[in-house]
Amino acid sequence: MDFSNAPIEIENLPKLDDTELKLISRKYLNVIVINTLIVYVVLFSLLISAKLISDDVAIQQYFWYPFFSILGIMLLNIVLVVLAFHKRKYAVRDHDVIYSKGLLVNSVTTVPISRIQHIEASRSWLARQFGLATLNLFTAGESGSDLSIKGLPEVEAKQINDFISGKVNGN
């Protein structure tokens, strides 16, 4: 049941497996962790303020149950986020851009450069503090075929941006 087709030797095609995918900047892990922490800080502060303000016996008595469950979920979430971070990889080849992500469900998306409509580099406030940028590649397809590579070093984002822009406009 293996796939084959006569005139082109599958073996000689450029292979996904032969392409070495690069990890995004390690600094981006800080951004992810901070973003995750912000959510939990908000949750915890809500919980604690409820304990301080409310006179409800139930909240006073059972305070530690939600506290520890949120703490547990937070730790699990951070572990997953850190593990998943090492799956965020990318590569720019002559004719396409590859981006891979996801721990539980891993996906490797490739967009041919000839199909890119436009490209933009954006930088959030937090990412700027670490000198990082996000590269967004837009295709004509549905949103599912757009690529967004987060956490690239600014210099590299600019280089890739220039390289792809040159190719897109050159056509």
Next chain:
Amino acid sequence: METNEFSEPIRQSSKGIIIIFGVNCFQFVKRFFVLFIAFGVSLFRKSSFANLSPTILVLILIGIVLLVFVYAVLKYLNFKFHLVGEDFHLSTGILNKDNTIIPKSKIQNVYIKQNFLQQIINVVSLKIETAGDNKSEIEINALDKPKALRLKKLLFSKRTTDGVGSEVNDEEVDDVFFRASVKRLLLEGISQNHIKSFAIIASFVFGLYYEFEDFLVEFGIGEQIENAVSINEESVSTIMISIIFITIFVLLISMVFSVVRTFIVNFNLEVVEHQKTVEINKGLFNKISLSLTPSRIQNLVIKTNRLKKYLGLYTLSVKQAMTDKKQQKNFVIVALEREQLNYLVNRFLSDYSLIKDKYKPENYYLRILALDMFILTFILHIPAVLVFGYNFWILTLVMLPFMAIYIFMVYRKAYYSVSDNAVTIGSGFIDTTTNILEIHKIQAVKLKQSIFQKRRRIASVVISTASKSVTISYVKEGTAKNIYDYLLFLVESQDRDWM
């Protein structure tokens, strides 16, 4: 380009006032529908509304109608369009003047439509769709049909420098390729998936019920229904009989609904072949005419089911790039015969060869299907336990064969095939669906794999075009990677435009 009847700014046909007026009145009534009902009910009850006498109310109504009419006239007077060289100009707006200029090259599609009112006064509306977001479309409400056709032709005609080829008249090679007969449309309606029709009716009835809940309560209809239901609650056999009766009734209604809907939407369905494009004409109350350009077609979806296959009925949906969702559903040709279908597919996709090698997904797919069904059954059991108590196993008994048939059918119909110019993917449960896309239309390719699949070395390939994504599900990891590399190689090496 030499001067033509559109080179000076002109208004649409003066009948346009009636159309604008009609459309605005309709929108007005639709928006305040609930208010009107409330109005009627309280008039009926107290012969007054918010302390206003009926005479004043009628006067207010006449005033509103007059206002809408004046608005329509002004809108008509301020709506002018013309063609200058390669650009289409349109100026609109009563107070805020808008001037829109569209280069011909940016025009994606031109539709000619005719709603019920337009049919009565014998005009058509012309809709121009451009690439870009959904809002950027233009509609000219009232044009004489010949004029609309001439404008459409001018909008589509490209400036030709050599001048020789441009005179080939598209109209001359007109050939009505397919015309759906009344009999075939009826068959098409009957053999449809009635569950879908039922869902539409049910949602409509529920929507209506919630909208008018208060009024129904006021009239005591609710109580009457409840009384009627409580009588039937006397014995189990009456329940069974009434359930069977209701099921048959609902089925019948759904069937009639399907037939009527198919008939209204596809009345006089015609497929006309031009030299470069294929035109679809259809509709009873809303007549529409659409042109399909093969180069813009991204995906083809063929649908049939067991019954339809037997009757020789195939449905072809054409997915074009950048058409809005509402228009998308009009690009459907129903009741095609097998040969006609094959001919059209070949017309739309240059040298699409019939698939020789069909490959099946791995057995892992069966496991996924079974898991899906298991979760569904589990969720369904929660209300069942609440309603039937210990007798919930009745549901299990009903669900088991359904689950088995579902898993069996879905797996049996799933296949994929990759040739050097097209990808074909089959799927479906009751329907048999075939998705076809040309490889040079691919926008992105994605390899998907969960950690469970990684252990078993199984993966899926998601292929996106400009109009939709299709998935080759659960094949061996090596095969998936081969397909992935192969598709990318073809897209990148051919350097063909996707549009």
